[in-house]
Amino acid sequence: MNFIHASDFHLGYAQYGLPERFRDYARAFHTVIQHAIDHRVEFILISGDLFHKRNINAPTYRQAHKVLSELKKKSPSAGVYVVEGNHDLAYHQDGYSWLDMLNSEGLLKVIKLKEAEADGVKLMGDFIELDNVRIFGVKYIGSSTVSVIPQIAEEIKKITAARGEKYTILMMHFGMAGQMRQEAPGEIHYNSLLPLKEVVNYLALGHYHMNYEIDGWIFNPGSVEMIAMNEYGLPKGFYHVRDSGTKLISPVTRPVRRIKLDISSIATPDELYSSIGSRLDREPSIPPDPLIELLLYGNMNFPKSDINLERIKDMLSEQFKPLWSEIKILKSNSQYTLNEGDVRGLTREEIEHRVFSDRVKLDGRYRDNAEEIVKTIIEAKRMAAAGVEESAIQTELRWCFEKIKSSLPDNEDKTGKKAAGPAQKTLLSRIGDA
Template identity: 45%
Template structure:
């Protein structure tokens, strides 16, 4: 992810450190315990089961510690059943460790934006669990300057900074300085947990995203940046890791792998969890004239879909997109849901209408911004035709150039490397056909 065809294979210092240390920990985030999705009690229980599966995995793999990078809870003011879910799982972990004759596995946590206490309450529910000895909450202090909280476990030093919102960007340099000062000449493997979104990782521009070039200020003092906040998984440059939410919390996340990271001496491996399946169906309705035609179309569509192989009944969303040719009140919602029920036996079905003729709309749900850009650029290159035989390289080069531009790389360097890539394509084409091919000139300032 994020590699460029021009650069040589870069030596990854993270994996060098991993191979020389006896690392063994898991990193998850965004469990959102207490969320009653679609007002279904089953979904409330699903989230607790997924949290238990995460903790069980850590126990069975004998990890040294467990990281939760924010948003353990869905709300700041959780109810008693939600608190009991967390209490029982964490107590179970301690009991199992004791019965196996080992020290309790530290569960090290930071507060995400959903976990923070209301000002009037002062203490968050994570602080309550910390006071009961069920987890270790890392919480920075901002009185008389920034004071970082950290804990040492074996060869690792774990720093944690709670969700800072709009203050995150300006805090990054200071956090780096504080870590440098605390570590001094320490050779411990340094982990920093934070809760924010990195720029370019969401489907759309979101206020408060942190550019990667800002994070580079932490690169010299942090070996593993353990993130939470965005519900889609991403990893970057061999040291930035965001596992995303282990459950599908929105159908915008449909089709995205769900899980967490397991970090060992061999590096960081993403572990997928088995959760309740989600299914998204999309019907183009602009050519449909009657409600009966719509029912026939959906029946034909679902009959061509493979059955869902799961012990858990799925959540199904049906999106009707395009221009509706009859009153919305005449949409045969009950018939459509019955057709879906006969095929998939869902726990819940949602039917939505999207008034749009955008050809990309129905096919980008759950995709990251980078994946959407790749899809659209690929289609544009194929439609243009001139570089059809080099579509992957052209798309890769364009995305790479965008990345460097966002990092404020020099314009001359970007142009030089793009020109080198074009010359490689040109030379390859000359080897397959005779005659001159049209040359593309790269001139400084040329938007092409």
């Protein structure tokens, strides 16, 4: 086995309106294809969003055509198998996408949802049959995804029974719940994917632009290039999969630097400029033409209108000579705010665990039971997101309450049993509010 799994190239994106960024995404695509040529891979999977938008322009199509033609010339046996991401989908009135155009020229193969002659196969009739591998694909179908997963699993099972066992790959384009720092529409929870685990060896995902792996069978490589600044610091790249294992490759791309400065103790604009200069001087060297974001955060002690942003931009230009730079000013005095450095690389579930833990521990009475309470809060949140009945969620909360009730320092009633005093009631209220 020797294949590449990549996704979310977003060809055609001129980020920040910059022609050089338009070329960066093509360079990233070429890097992956060149790796495939150099390592003589058997096939390449692209799990959606090859293009940045449905209606691409001629230069974008030329970028894709040129790179894929090079692959066909140098490695003619290496197939490229693609599913449509939300950015690739054809307009309804057209019924034909730019991926279909590349398909018609023999440069890649788009795997479609298709009915087959076999009984009961309504979606998964279009698949790739190789010597030792069978590849299925499902385009981006948004909120419908979770409802058709059992059907997808059942149809793959029927096809496997009819054609024999092979290493089975399924490409899909959706986001896994708990991976992003904020919830997003259409996310799929792991439990909803369990029917697929019985019939799929490698679930090749795309959509979220950071890398994650789950349970040894779910793989999301992320985008190769940065698509948005909020991806800063997150691992990403493409997978090279061989018999020896799965390896994430992270090519060298456009350098990006986010620089942060707490301005809470700065009294005047002149002091701000001095502090920024000192902060920039401490930054390690960076390759030419980077993308730079300066993030000023904290409580501001003077009007924002007093800040000369052009002066700060000039400081950034002199220090780094960036391709692009931006200054962001974030004000916050929330006791629950986490700095970016505290959460970089954490999943949303890990961030939630930290926030809930901090909140519970604010009340010293619950410190000894904080872990149990936080687990219950997170489980109650999951149940609510899954549409579980309110009575079942209340039972879960009550179970936690009863479990730790005996450890809370309230008075006993006349029978000698501890009564549900103010501490217990407050605890139940905190769990319910969270």
